[in-house]
Amino acid sequence: MGYVLVVALLTWGGVFFYMLRLEKLARSVEADVRRIEQQSAVATSPTKTDTAPLETAPREKELV
Amino acid sequence: MLFNVVLGIWITAGIVIGFMMPPAIGLVHSTVMYFHVPMAIAMLTAFLIAAWRGIQWLRTRDPRHDAASLAYAEVGAFFGIIATMTGSIWAGANWQSYWNWDAQQIGIVGTLLTYGALFALRSAVDDDDKKRDLWAVYAIFGVIAAIFLTYVFRRLVPSLHPNDTLTKSAPGYRLTLWFNVFGYIMLLVRVAGLRARFETARERLKELSWAMS
Amino acid sequence: MQPGSEWQSPASTRSAVREAAGVMRTPPTVGAHRSASFAAVHAVFQKDWRSEWRTRAALNAIVLFSVAAPIALSFNVARQVLAPEVLAGCLWSVLLFAALVGLPRVFVREEESGTAAQLRLACAPEAVLWGKAAFNLALLCMTQLAAVPIFILLLNARVTQPFVLLLILLLGDIGLAIAATVLGAMAAQARARGALFSAIAVPVLLPLLVASSAATAVALGAPGEAWPALQIVAVYDVVMIAAAWMLFDFVWST
Numbered sequence: 001m002g003y004v005l006v007v008a009l010l011t012w013g014g015v016f017f018y019m020l021r022l023e024k025l026a027r028s029v030e031a032d033v034r035r036i037e038q039q040s041a042v043a044t045s046p047t048k049t050d051t052a053p054l055e056t057a058p059r060e061k062e063l064v
Numbered sequence: 065m066l067f068n069v070v071l072g073i074w075i076t077a078g079i080v081i082g083f084m085m086p087p088a089i090g091l092v093h094s095t096v097m098y099f100h101v102p103m104a105i106a107m108l109t110a111f112l113i114a115a116w117r118g119i120q121w122l123r124t125r126d127p128r129h130d131a132a133s134l135a136y137a138e139v140g141a142f143f144g145i146i147a148t149m150t151g152s153i154w155a156g157a158n159w160q161s162y163w164n165w166d167a168q169q170i171g172i173v174g175t176l177l178t179y180g181a182l183f184a185l186r187s188a189v190d191d192d193d194k195k196r197d198l199w200a201v202y203a204i205f206g207v208i209a210a211i212f213l214t215y216v217f218r219r220l221v222p223s224l225h226p227n228d229t230l231t232k233s234a235p236g237y238r239l240t241l242w243f244n245v246f247g248y249i250m251l252l253v254r255v256a257g258l259r260a261r262f263e264t265a266r267e268r269l270k271e272l273s274w275a276m277s
Numbered sequence: 278m279q280p281g282s283e284w285q286s287p288a289s290t291r292s293a294v295r296e297a298a299g300v301m302r303t304p305p306t307v308g309a310h311r312s313a314s315f316a317a318v319h320a321v322f323q324k325d326w327r328s329e330w331r332t333r334a335a336l337n338a339i340v341l342f343s344v345a346a347p348i349a350l351s352f353n354v355a356r357q358v359l360a361p362e363v364l365a366g367c368l369w370s371v372l373l374f375a376a377l378v379g380l381p382r383v384f385v386r387e388e389e390s391g392t393a394a395q396l397r398l399a400c401a402p403e404a405v406l407w408g409k410a411a412f413n414l415a416l417l418c419m420t421q422l423a424a425v426p427i428f429i430l431l432l433n434a435r436v437t438q439p440f441v442l443l444l445i446l447l448l449g450d451i452g453l454a455i456a457a458t459v460l461g462a463m464a465a466q467a468r469a470r471g472a473l474f475s476a477i478a479v480p481v482l483l484p485l486l487v488a489s490s491a492a493t494a495v496a497l498g499a500p501g502e503a504w505p506a507l508q509i510v511a512v513y514d515v516v517m518i519a520a521a522w523m524l525f526d527f528v529w530s531t
Contacts, residue, residue, distance in 0.1 A: 004095075005083045012079060016072050019255060023068075026261045033265050033272070040276050122527050170487065178480035185477050188467040194531070198463050201524045205459070205481050208516055212484035216509055220491050 071250050078244040085240055096154050098240060102248040103147035104172065108214060110140025110252055111179070115207040118200030128264055130196040133203060134186075135259035139252055141179045148172050171214040178206040317400050321408025325383055326415070335416065339379035343424030346371040351431040364434045365493035369449070369486050371428065372421065373479075379416060380457035381474040383409050384465035393465075397530065406458060406525040414454035421446060434497050441503045442496035448510045449489040452517055456481055459521045462528045485513050 082098035117133035120126070151169070156162040163169065182202050189195040329335060350367055359367075387393040396405060425446065429436060436442055457478060464474035492506035 005080070008079050008083070009076065012075060016075075019258070020068065022258050026258055026265070029265045030261065033268050036269070036272055040272060122524075174480060174483045177483070181477045181480050185463065185467065185473065188469055188473050190468070194466060197527050198466070201459075201528050202463065202477060204524060205456075205517075205520060208520060209481045209484055212509070212513060216484065216512075217487060219505055220488065220509065 067250075067254065071247070071254055075244075075247040075251060078240075078247045081240055082244060085236065088237070092157050093154065096150055098244045100147055100150040100154060101241060102245040103143045103150065105245050106248045106252045107140045107144040107147055107172075107175070108210065109249055110136045110143065110256065111175070111203075111207045111210055113256075114140060115203045118203040121196055122200050125193075127196070127267055128260070130199065131263035131267065132256070132260040133200065134263055135256040136252075137179055137182060137203065138259060139256045141176060141183075143248075143252065144172060144176050144179070148176065167217045167220070168214070170217060171210075174213040175206075175210040178209050182206055314404075317404035318407045318411065321396075321400060321404055322411045322415075325409060325412040328386075329412075329416075335379040335382040336420070338382075339375045339416065339420040340423060342378050343371060343375045343420055344427055346374065347424070347428040347431045354432065358433065361434070361497035361499040362490070362494040364432055364497050365490045365499075367432070368425070368428055368434075368493060369490045371424070372417075372449070372453075373482065373486060375420065375424065376417060376453050376457060377475045377478060379420070380413050380454070381461040381464055381471065383412060383458070384461040385470050388465045388470075402526040402529045403522070405529060406521060409461075410455050410458040410521075413457055414450055417450045417454055418447075421450065436496060437498045438496045438503065441492060441507070445489055445492040445496060445503070445507060445510065448507065448514055449485060452485045452510060452514045453482065455514070455517050455521050456485070459525055459528060462525070466528075485510060488513065 078098065082095050085095070085098070088094040088097075114133045114136035117129045117136065121129040121133060148169075151172070152162045155164070182199065185202055186195055186199050189198055350371075384393075387396060400408075425442075428434070460478045460481065461474060464470050464477060467473050488506045488509040492503045492510065495501055495503035495506070
């Protein structure tokens with residue numbers, strides 16, 4: 001009975017610490033994604049020409 | 065962080081107390097019951113939560129709900145496999161027969177089949193939104209089937225499961241059992257939460273690479 | 278509920294682009310005129326009935342299977358007398374596999390012949406659901422009219438409670454039909470349709486099968502009461518109908 005208890009606790013300990021490692025990994029992955037997001041947000045941010053209204057026809061011409 | 069600490073201590077305490085409990089009358093190695101039963105209950109809880117998150121996806125179309133649903137289904141299936149294996153080994157030790165098709169065994173095999181089909185369905189659909197819709201609908205049907213299989217068939221098929229023996233023969237059994245159940249449900253939430261975070265991050269990366277290409 | 282998840286609620290980029298481009302889920306305004314009345318249901322039923330009657334492909338498949346399987350069984354059983362529980366299990370296995378062969382065609386045919394889009398536009402999802410479920414039910418009842426007597430004859434089953442047998446066949450058929458309709462719609466939109474349908478239908482139908490076999494066993498002479506099993510099948514039917522009603526729209530609308 002004693003051995004089984006020790007084995008069970010060791011197994012649980014292994015699982016628990018593996019879970020903590022996974023959590024650290026998840027945090028680092030999320031940090032990476034956030035970094036990439038910010039980079040791409042900077043790269044694709046709208047410039048002046050993007051927000052100007054589209055011109056449909058040059059102003060000089062007039063329909064006769 | 066605090067949750068991790070509480071989780072670690074809770075389950076360790078649960079394991080130790082389980083070993084200290086007096087053995088049940090007429091049954092061998094009844095300590096494993098404090099592991100097998102909580103695993104099975106956690107599996108069903110996982111599937112209920114997965115179905116609930118599926119409903120939330122259908123209502124809000126927020127992919128985080130779908131990621132959580134996937135995570136709970138995966139972890140639930142894993143717990144279910146563990147529960148089946150521990151149950152089978154314990155049955156072999158007690159009644160010299162590893163499998164009998166009693167009501168609970170039908171129930172758990174049927175439930176695991178359902179979740180296998182759920183994963184097969186997800187991988188057979190290519191379109192992302194459609195995949196999530198079909199997953200959510202099938203998860204709901206699946207949990208309905210799981211409830212029927214687990215709880216309803218006890219009325220029809222005779223069961224080996226000592227459904228009353230343990231509660232009557234060991235004082236404090238119920239408290240220890242529920243203590244362990246709660247601990248393993250916390251573990252479920254923890255692990256499924258991690259899985260969901262990975263899944264969300266992966267989807268986000270996929271979208272970012274698609275948007276940037 | 279997401280510790281550590283810091284995303285703002287992102288509409289996924291792809292969905293945002295799709296929405297902007299006007300590719301949406303079937304928008305509610307388009308379907309406002311789509312009818313879900315009994316006439317619409319009947320129209321869907323009639324369409325499937327007539328087109329099925331022209332080729333009779335699914336009908337033939339189910340009937341041939343339902344006849345061949347008991348013949349194969351009775352050969353293999355070689356004149357032994359089987360217990361009622363075993364006979365009941367065999368009967369429902371035959372009926373299940375016949376259903377798996379014949380029932381998904383009602384949606385697969387739509388997807389393959391390209392008429393699915395028109396159906397989505399023309400009818401409300403409820404009409405499609407009830408119409409096709411009614412068709413599946415009719416198909417099952419018709420084929421079982423032939424299959425069950427053949428099974429009973431070939432395997433020397435003695436029906437001690439015919440009313441129970443009829444009742445369980447009817448209730449079981451309702452469950453089979455409604456589940457096959459929803460699951461068929463799901464499988465038809467995926468790859469490997471036939472195989473996938475079998476894979477996803479069997480687990481969901483398992484409770485129905487076990488309970489139906491138990492009730493049929495009593496109808497074929499097993500001792501005991503059929504009422505508990507019949508109750509379970511009835512509850513299963515009600516729950517499946519309710520779930521199908523609420524969820525079919527999500528499966529059917531693109």
